[in-house]
Structure formats: structure tokens, C-alpha cells
Amino acid sequence: MINLNKHLNKIINFHSKKSISKSFKYPLLDDAFSNEDIIKGIEVILKKKITMGDITKKFEYEFAKFMNVKYALMVNSGSSANLLAAFALVNPKKKNFLKWGDEFLIQSLCWSTSLWPLIQAGLRPKFIDVNLENFNISEEHFYRSLTKKTKAAMIVHVLGSCSNIKKISQVLKRKNIFLIEDTCESLGSKYKSRYLGTYGDFGTYSFYYSHQITAGEGGMIVCNDKKDFEIINSLRAHGWDRNLNKTKENQRSFNFINSGFNVRPLDISAAIGMNQFKRLNTFKKIRNDNKNKIINSLRKSSIWKDQLYFLDHSKDLEPSWFGLPILINKNFSKKKKKYLELLNKNNIETRPILSGNFMNQKSIQLYNLNPKKIEYKNSQDIEDRGFFIGLHTKPLTTKKLDILVKNLLLIDKIN
Ligand SMILES: Cc1ncc(COP(=O)(O)O)c(C=O)c1O
Incomplete structure (x- = not known):
């Protein structure tokens, strides 16, 4: 049996010496994790239950409260958050769900996994240029491109900024067009006093290394509709109803109510992410x-x-x-x-x-x-x-x- 304290001290000393450098360095992110972040992660490991559990649930609760939305669901990356949002739009449990080949708008300056999940879900992209002032979607080009064929829009908020998402969301709502806000680069930005990611049907966030907060890897998806939440909840874990409230009809323990992936986070990431989120x-x-x-x-x-x-x-x-x-x-x-x-x-x-x-x-x-x-x-x-x-x-x-x-x-x- 190893002496855990002694061993941990040895590791901490070794790594803190290694990270001291006298020469000038300007990396993307400097000294990402505080000692407290690390201790929160270690605590989860020491409890020997590292898979998704109570800590993830707590982080989801804190995140939803902060963002002023009804629901938040943690996943293992921002890409997975986009994946769930895309597949929720084509899910038969969603009201007016989209069909194979339906068209969505997305900007041509985008991230790979802003785009591909929607295509993987069977939808067809129509690309829109961005503007040179803030690198976000060109509103002029966007409104010009809206037609009867448009069924969804994926708006990527670029590096902390955005176009007039309030107006975009109002126009899309009037036309019954679904809106996903890829907010993976803009956690904490507010537009007209409301957090980015909370204007659309779904908002997605990334906790990858150099983002506003980091859990190493991790992501969150938010929404306000109970049915939407139930869909993404079961899509996250095999199509299972295990993390949903049981109903009278649903008493089986291995009850698969939907199609699904496995994009669950670890409680370790939730513990680190939640501690960073406080800051x-x-x-x-x-x-x-x-x-x-x-x-x-x-x-x-x-x-x-x-x-x-x-x-x-x-x-x-x-x-x-x-x-x-x-x-x-x-x-x-x-x-x-x-x-x-x-x-x-x-x-x-x-x-x-x-x-x-x-x-x-x-x-x-x-x-x-x-x-x-x-x-x-x-x-x-x-x-x-x-x-x-x-x-x-x-x-x-x-x-x-x-x-x-x-x-x-x-x-x-x-x-
Ligand atoms: C706009 C955007 N969407 C999605 C992602 C994917 O996030 P993740 O790396 O957590 O999968 C990124 C990654 O940086 C991004 O910049």
C-alpha cells in the first residue's frame, strides 16, 4: 500500500518545479488550473466513483441558474453538445421535427463540429458569409437567404462576440425556424443583458482547454423546453430513460426510449468545471x-x-x-x-x-x-x-x- 500523502506531495513538487520558467512565454492560456480545481478533481478520484453522478447534476443546476434557463445538461465536449442539439431537431419526439434533406443556415467561417453534426443528422447546409466588423454572421446575407426551405439555423458566436442575436431569434421564432446557438467560444458574454446561448432552442458551450473556463474536456447544452430536455437527456446516454423521472408506464430499469449516443461527462470534469465556473x-x-x-x-x-x-x-x-x-x-x-x-x-x-x-x-x-x-x-x-x-x-x-x-x-x- 503506497502512502498517498507522500506520493501526492512528491508529484505536486515535481510538477510545480517543472512549470516555473524564467523565459518569456505567451501561450493561449496560462496556468489553467488553480490548486483548488485540482483538489476538487482529486477528491472525485479518491471517492472512487468518477463516472457521471451527483457532481455533474450539481454543476448542471448551478449552470442553469446562472444562465437563467430551465435546463442544462453536461456532456463530454462542446462538439457533443452540438451533436445532441442537432439530433434533437430530427428526433421524432420533437414537435415539428425536421426531415432528411431539410435546409439549415450556417456561417462559412465556422468550426468543424458546428457544421458536421447537423449534416450527420441528415440536414443540408446553406452557407452565409460573415461580416468584417466582428467576424460573426452577416445579418444582411442571413435575412436575404431565409426562404420557405429554411428549417433551422446554426449561429456560431465568434470568440466572445455576436451579431444581433435578439433580432435573429425573434425573426426565426416568427417563422417557426429552429435556432441552435453554438456558444462554445462565448461562455459568459451577454447581448442586451441576456447570456449568449439562451436566445435559441438550444445553446451549446465548451470547456475545452483554452476556453473561458476549462475542465480539460467538457461541454454543456441548455434549453427551456421540458420535452427538449428529455430528448437530449436520453440521447446523451444510450437512449436510456435512466436519468429521467420514472413514470408509471416506465418502471423497467433498462428502458431505452429513444435512439442514443454515449457522450456522458466524468464527475471529475464536472468537479473541475464547476470550480472554474465560480470564477x-x-x-x-x-x-x-x-x-x-x-x-x-x-x-x-x-x-x-x-x-x-x-x-x-x-x-x-x-x-x-x-x-x-x-x-x-x-x-x-x-x-x-x-x-x-x-x-x-x-x-x-x-x-x-x-x-x-x-x-x-x-x-x-x-x-x-x-x-x-x-x-x-x-x-x-x-x-x-x-x-x-x-x-x-x-x-x-x-x-x-x-x-x-x-x-x-x-x-x-x-x-
Ligand atoms: C465554435 C466552436 N464550436 C464547437 C467547438 C467544439 O468544442 P470541443 O472542443 O469542446 O468539442 C469549438 C472548439 O473550440 C468551437 O470553437
């Missing part, structure tokens, strides 16, 4: 301050000449960032590849905005989803000139800020 508003404030510090300091530089643009958001948005989206000025756009290579070499991690123009992905060709080769100009422009860096959950020190800003201004020096 969401603190993270939101610090990240916003860090974002302002970076932009202000760039603009104060003597060599500043608008080399970089920053996302412009509506005054109705109270944003929750996890990254700082940046668009390179057109005069410098040819330098993007070399610029990002240089930032990377200098230990500044960068990522594309979502996955760029999704029309360029091989998977689109594989399934021939853009047969007319329609161009999505703004999505392409964002792919050509856009990228983002992380925003950390601790205040940026002046020293770190100076090095970061100096590096970001190196674009001038690239030939």
Missing part, C-alpha cells in the same frame, strides 16, 4: 482588462500606424473573451505567414479565427458541399489576415505586456 466573472473582467492593456499599449507606441485591427463590438454586447482576435492591415497581409512564424518562434502562441473559411477544408470537397464554388469573401479575408492570441486569467504584468507588444509590432520588420 467566470472574475476571469471575464481580468481578460477584458488585459485586452484593453494590449490594445492601448500598441496604440501608444511611436511606431504604431494601424498595422493591426481589432474586433469592433456592439455597445449591446458585454463580452467574455478568451482570445484577442486580430486582423492584419491589408498593407501587411502578405507578411502573415512569416509574421506568425516569428511570433511562434518568440513563444507567442497564435490560432486561426475558428478554422478560417470552412469552404477551403478538404472535408467540404469530400462531401461536395459547395458544388457551385461560391466565394465567401469576408470569410476568406479573415482567413488571409486574421488570427488570435490568448487572453490570460491573471493580470498581465508590465514586463510581459512590453515584450508582447514589442513582438506584435515586429510586423514592420518583416520583408
